Amino acid sequence: MQVLKREKMARPTRWSPTPEQLMFLEEMYRKGLRNPNATQIQSITCHLSSFGKIEGKNVFYWFQNHKARDRQKLKKKLLAQMNQQQILVQYPIDAHSTTTTSNSNNNNTLFHCPSTDHYQICPGGLLQEGGIKEASSQVMTYVYPMDLSRSTDQNVENCMIRPYGKDWIVMMNITPNNLPYCVDRPLKTLPLFPITTTDDLKDQTTSSTSLSL
Amino acid sequence: MQVLKREKMARPTRWSPTPEQLMFLEEMYRKGLRNPNATQIQSITCHLSSFGKIEGKNVFYWFQNHKARDRQKLKKKLLAQMNQQQILVQYPIDAHSTTTTSNSNNNNTLFHCPSTDHYQICPGGLLQEGGIKEASSQVMTYVYPMDLSRSTDQNVENCMIRPYGKDWIVMMNITPNNLPYCVDRPLKTLPLFPITTTDDLKDQTTSSTSLSL
DNA sequence: GCAAATTAATGATTTATTCAAG
DNA sequence: CTTGAATAAATCATTAATTTGC
Numbered sequence: 001m002q003v004l005k006r007e008k009m010a011r012p013t014r015w016s017p018t019p020e021q022l023m024f025l026e027e028m029y030r031k032g033l034r035n036p037n038a039t040q041i042q043s044i045t046c047h048l049s050s051f052g053k054i055e056g057k058n059v060f061y062w063f064q065n066h067k068a069r070d071r072q073k074l075k076k077k078l079l080a081q082m083n084q085q086q087i088l089v090q091y092p093i094d095a096h097s098t099t100t101t102s103n104s105n106n107n108n109t110l111f112h113c114p115s116t117d118h119y120q121i122c123p124g125g126l127l128q129e130g131g132i133k134e135a136s137s138q139v140m141t142y143v144y145p146m147d148l149s150r151s152t153d154q155n156v157e158n159c160m161i162r163p164y165g166k167d168w169i170v171m172m173n174i175t176p177n178n179l180p181y182c183v184d185r186p187l188k189t190l191p192l193f194p195i196t197t198t199d200d201l202k203d204q205t206t207s208s209t210s211l212s213l
Numbered sequence: 214m215q216v217l218k219r220e221k222m223a224r225p226t227r228w229s230p231t232p233e234q235l236m237f238l239e240e241m242y243r244k245g246l247r248n249p250n251a252t253q254i255q256s257i258t259c260h261l262s263s264f265g266k267i268e269g270k271n272v273f274y275w276f277q278n279h280k281a282r283d284r285q286k287l288k289k290k291l292l293a294q295m296n297q298q299q300i301l302v303q304y305p306i307d308a309h310s311t312t313t314t315s316n317s318n319n320n321n322t323l324f325h326c327p328s329t330d331h332y333q334i335c336p337g338g339l340l341q342e343g344g345i346k347e348a349s350s351q352v353m354t355y356v357y358p359m360d361l362s363r364s365t366d367q368n369v370e371n372c373m374i375r376p377y378g379k380d381w382i383v384m385m386n387i388t389p390n391n392l393p394y395c396v397d398r399p400l401k402t403l404p405l406f407p408i409t410t411t412d413d414l415k416d417q418t419t420s421s422t423s424l425s426l
Numbered sequence: 427g428c429a430a431a432t433t434a435a436t437g438a439t440t441t442a443t444t445c446a447a448g
Numbered sequence: 449c450t451t452g453a454a455t456a457a458a459t460c461a462t463t464a465a466t467t468t469g470c
Binding site for chain 4 (some may be wrong): 014015016017057058061062064065066069
């Protein structure tokens with residue numbers, strides 16, 4: 001019997017995005033795309049196949065990984081930042097605390113705007129201008145730092161955020177009428193099954209999370 | 214602006230397996246199928262559609278969930294068992310320890326055979342006959358209880374299946390001669406796919422883990 | 427017996443972790 | 449070290465079982 005390792009045997013090579021492909025993907029991401037659905041993946045794939053070999057799953061994984069690792073970085077960065085702030089801000093207030101650098105009882109809250117993955121620190125969970133506008137126990141209205149509501153590329157309207165357990169739920173209506181569509185090589189990566197897309201809204205509502213720090 | 218809730222609006226209903234479908238799936242599972250590939254999922258789906266409405270992703274999710282929850286149960290059961298054993302076996306050895314029921318410094322290792330999801334306790338991480346044959350830090354060779362490692366000529370399919378929202382992405386190398394085709398009420402009793410395991414082997418390489426308890 | 431209420435199972439998604447290619 | 453690829457774990461949400469008060 002032979003020793004098996006995790007390596008796959010003789011799989012050609014893994015996809016590596018061309019500069020053009022990467023640029024396009026990053027642009028999509030920058031514009032707020034996080035969880036592309038099957039149709040969007042298909043369109044993107046089709047479009048990007050003009051620039052080189054690519055499959056739908058490459059696009060899928062790219063967004064998944066990019067989102068996760070982006071969040072990782074942001075989390076780490078803001079964690080440090082919050083520690084910093086705690087020294088400057090919370091020390092005078094929290095005079096009892098002897099350990100000023102510890103964030104074990106840090107009551108800051110990190111708010112998250114899912115469509116852009118922007119974060120904002122609210123010390124003590126209090127309100128902050130441009131952040132949470134109204135905070136009742138059940139409903140919150142979020143005002144974006146930048147006005148995304150008039151974005152033409154990605155029509156975001158009727159955005160709504162509300163707490164859900166530890167997490168945040170944001171609902172927004174997105175009208176995706178400007179998906180890149182394929183012109184030159186349309187049929188290359190068509191999926192085998194018919195697909196329907198109704199989960200733009202769902203996308204935005206379910207994937208929102210606030211980081212628990 | 215109205216308050217939206219997380220509930221999906223009027224999504225038809227979630228799949229619930231009929232007794233026949235469930236029996237078949239469990240039989241497959243019992244025989245060792247754990248990570249059906251896209252082709253297998255399609256075949257199973259096609260076959261089971263004789264008994265009621267079903268989609269590929271249902272099959273996919275079923276195996277994923279069944280495997281995970283099976284493992285959960287086994288882990289919990291064996292954890293209790295190991296605590297039991299610890300009292301009987303480790304107490305005389307570990308005379309210093311005052312808390313004999315604690316498993317915080319329990320050095321037992323739970324080995325796992327991916328193809329069958331059998332578990333085996335190895336006290337102190339030592340070897341045991343019929344189980345782990347050789348265990349270095351990186352490589353393990355497992356001796357199967359039954360010879361599932363014999364794979365037929367089923368070529369390693371470079372296909373993957375991926376649920377995405379309500380949609381379903383399937384990527385595979387389209388070589389039409391190994392695509393199972395689905396006529397309406399197909400092939401009721403056909404042994405549609407080899408349960409012989411090209412992905413047992415894959416399984417073993419990818420998902421073999423020893424649970425750290 | 428029988429619904430309403432509660433709890434347990436389990437289908438469906440998302441997130442975290444892992445491994446290896448380059 | 450970065451990141452594509454893949455799987456496992458955690459979580460959410462809905463259905464089925466079960467209990468409970470009448």
